[in-house]
Amino acid sequence: MSQTTRRDMLKFLGGAALASTGLLGKSAFAADKAKIVIIGGGIGGITTAKYLRMINKDVKITVVEPNSEYIFCPGSNEVLLGDPIADFIRTYDHPRKRYNFDMVADKVASIDYAKKSIKTAGGTTLPYDSLVISPGPTFVFDDIEGYSQGLAETKILHAWKAGKQTTMLRDQIRAMPQGGTMVIATPSMPFRCPPAPYERASFLAGWMEKHNPKAKIIILDKNPGFIFQIQYTKYWKDNFGFGTDKARIERISSQEGGAVAKVDAKNMTVTNAHGDTIKADVINIIPTNQPNELTVKSGLKKVDFGIEVNHHDMSIDGHPDVYLIGDSADFLVKTGYLAANQAKVVAQAIDDRLHGKSPGQPIYTNNCVAKASKDNFGMSITDTFRERDGKLLLAQTVQDPFPEEIDNPFLHHIRAAVSDNWQRSFRRAVFD
Amino acid sequence: MQKIILSGILLALLLPVHAEEENPFIEKVFVSPDTYAKDPEVSGKMLGDNCDACHGTQGRVFDEGIPALAGIPKDTFIKLMMDFKAEKKPTIIMNHVARAFTDGEISRMATYFAAQPATPWLAKKGEEK
Ligand SMILES: Cc1cc2nc3c(=O)[nH]c(=O)nc-3n(C[C@H](O)[C@H](O)[C@H](O)COP(=O)(O)OP(=O)(O)OC[C@H]3O[C@@H](n4cnc5c(N)ncnc54)[C@H](O)[C@@H]3O)c2cc1C
Numbered sequence: 001m002s003q004t005t006r007r008d009m010l011k012f013l014g015g016a017a018l019a020s021t022g023l024l025g026k027s028a029f030a031a032d033k034a035k036i037v038i039i040g041g042g043i044g045g046i047t048t049a050k051y052l053r054m055i056n057k058d059v060k061i062t063v064v065e066p067n068s069e070y071i072f073c074p075g076s077n078e079v080l081l082g083d084p085i086a087d088f089i090r091t092y093d094h095p096r097k098r099y100n101f102d103m104v105a106d107k108v109a110s111i112d113y114a115k116k117s118i119k120t121a122g123g124t125t126l127p128y129d130s131l132v133i134s135p136g137p138t139f140v141f142d143d144i145e146g147y148s149q150g151l152a153e154t155k156i157l158h159a160w161k162a163g164k165q166t167t168m169l170r171d172q173i174r175a176m177p178q179g180g181t182m183v184i185a186t187p188s189m190p191f192r193c194p195p196a197p198y199e200r201a202s203f204l205a206g207w208m209e210k211h212n213p214k215a216k217i218i219i220l221d222k223n224p225g226f227i228f229q230i231q232y233t234k235y236w237k238d239n240f241g242f243g244t245d246k247a248r249i250e251r252i253s254s255q256e257g258g259a260v261a262k263v264d265a266k267n268m269t270v271t272n273a274h275g276d277t278i279k280a281d282v283i284n285i286i287p288t289n290q291p292n293e294l295t296v297k298s299g300l301k302k303v304d305f306g307i308e309v310n311h312h313d314m315s316i317d318g319h320p321d322v323y324l325i326g327d328s329a330d331f332l333v334k335t336g337y338l339a340a341n342q343a344k345v346v347a348q349a350i351d352d353r354l355h356g357k358s359p360g361q362p363i364y365t366n367n368c369v370a371k372a373s374k375d376n377f378g379m380s381i382t383d384t385f386r387e388r389d390g391k392l393l394l395a396q397t398v399q400d401p402f403p404e405e406i407d408n409p410f411l412h413h414i415r416a417a418v419s420d421n422w423q424r425s426f427r428r429a430v431f432d
Numbered sequence: 433m434q435k436i437i438l439s440g441i442l443l444a445l446l447l448p449v450h451a452e453e454e455n456p457f458i459e460k461v462f463v464s465p466d467t468y469a470k471d472p473e474v475s476g477k478m479l480g481d482n483c484d485a486c487h488g489t490q491g492r493v494f495d496e497g498i499p500a501l502a503g504i505p506k507d508t509f510i511k512l513m514m515d516f517k518a519e520k521k522p523t524i525i526m527n528h529v530a531r532a533f534t535d536g537e538i539s540r541m542a543t544y545f546a547a548q549p550a551t552p553w554l555a556k557k558g559e560e561k
Pocket of ligand 1: 039040041042043044045064065066067070072073074075076077106107108109134135136137159160161162192193196292294325326327328334335336337338339368369
């Protein structure tokens with residue numbers, strides 16, 4: 001037997017031995033095991049449960065989540081092009097069994113940090129030793145006249161949480177009259193997945209080219225500039241006449257009055273900050289993203305980019321053993337990639353503290369992907385955040401491809417394939 | 433000179449940014465990882481965990497284009513990452529990923545992945561859901 005084969009064999013046996021002693025399987029809980037409660041069964045919440053169980057077989061983990069399945073947002077813009085939404089849905093059965101956690105199918109209504117317990121809308125009280133909060137953002141509707149949550153669920157959809165609205169928006173776009181107009185309105189930064197509104201516009205303009213060639217998309221942008229602006233602008237100029245009077249995509253920036261002030265759902269018009277009114281057949285308003293109402297209601301402090309956290313371990317100052325991650329936390333960039341990496345920092349911190357150690361040095365990478373067209377134009381961003389004294393430092397951010405490589409079609413195709421690969425691997429990394 | 437410009441951008445980014453007034457999307461910021469070489473060490477596991485989103489749990493996705501990392505011999509891993517870092521091996525993403533880490537971090541990552549079993553994290557097909 002060669003060296004390598006023997007080593008591989010040992011590795012294999014090692015793995016099998018671990019599995020049979022139940023490292024990841026069930027273990028009987030003593031009554032005094034630390035109780036970990038996780039709010040939200042999304043990307044941040046499930047990653048925390050999984051990575052904590054991988055390093056600690058004793059703690060009792062409970063995830064509180066009102067929905068019986070999770071629908072991934074990453075990639076969900078492709079549902080608008082006809083991809084089945086089933087590809088993005090995961091049920092909790094598998095992670096729950098494999099990582100041995102309990103679930104309470106309810107919404108958390110309040111948190112009592114002094115008593116260290118949470119209460120659900122249905123009246124269940126759960127005490128905790130450590131609490132992890134990852135409920136995603138709360139959408140705000142009252143900053144646009146005429147807009148409401150009710151409208152957002154029926155006619156003026158946002159589809160900023162993948163699900164029923166995503167397929168409804170797809171159907172609205174398919175039903176658009178020939179030569180119709182679609183408006184996509186963005187909120188101001190920060191909001192979850194900064195490139196996604198532009199990706200959405202880009203995908204749909206490509207779709208219209210085939211199915212509704214005279215139709216047009218107007219992006220009403222509450223921001224002056226946007227991520228991957230060089231790359232999207234180049235793609236739109238090459239493919240959609242961007243910047244000409246025949247453009248399939250037009251963008252009105254915040255300086256040009258891009259912010260939506262008013263929506264009239266009956267007459268299907270939007271009015272911008274400058275008072276110009278646009279009539280449209282489909283209006284897709286992405287609402288302002290705020291830290292989740294639960295975090296604000298329970299008295300946590302709002303700062304520029306979310307709820308204030310200590311970036312050393314994503315804990316809340318003054319509330320020992322409370323951690324906050326994902327879209328509600330103070331991070332300029334809000335992505336699933338980061339929510340998952342924050343979750344791993346928290347899992348490690350909880351385990352360290354249970355063993356009487358102070359949490360080690362974190363690092364947060366956000367190496368995200370986006371596309372301008374489904375199959376032949378991909379992009380990537382490489383962000384690295386480091387931490388000193390509880391504060392975040394941006395060590396790197398790079399948006400690829402650089403202008404000098406932008407004309408290489410082979411690279412665009414590879415990047416698009418990498419993007420698809422990432423979506424699949426990421427869903428597995430969270431739920432498998 | 434370049435360092436001064438970059439730290440200026442960094443400062444701008446870390447100061448409160450009000451989206452209405454400024455564009456918070458900066459195309460390029462790069463601070464050499466050596467700047468952080470004397471900070472407390474990031475563990476090999478913490479570094480490795482950050483790779484999972486693309487390479488699978490513990491680097492153990494073997495059936496995709498983005499390769500598995502589990503079980504790569506330490507020297508092979510270091511050579512690859514150092515070549516990415518030095519741009520000796522051009523790639524679409526890994527050059528930028530690699531250059532953000534110190535040599536010490538690359539070495540600790542290598543130790544971590546060499547110790548992971550080279551078997552798929554989820555063994556059986558069809559169990560994904
Ligand atoms: C169109 C689109 C595309 C995107 N593409 C990408 C991408 O390509 N890459 C990427 O990295 N990110 C992407 N994102 C962003 C990503 O989806 C989010 O950043 C990520 O989901 C944040 O994780 P989270 O845990 O904070 O919130 P979520 O994943 O939204 O999970 C929150 C969970 O908490 C539950 N919850 C809410 N309130 C309560 C309560 N009171 N009690 C109990 N449970 C509660 C919710 O039901 C939900 O299941 C995209 C987003 C959108 C909208």
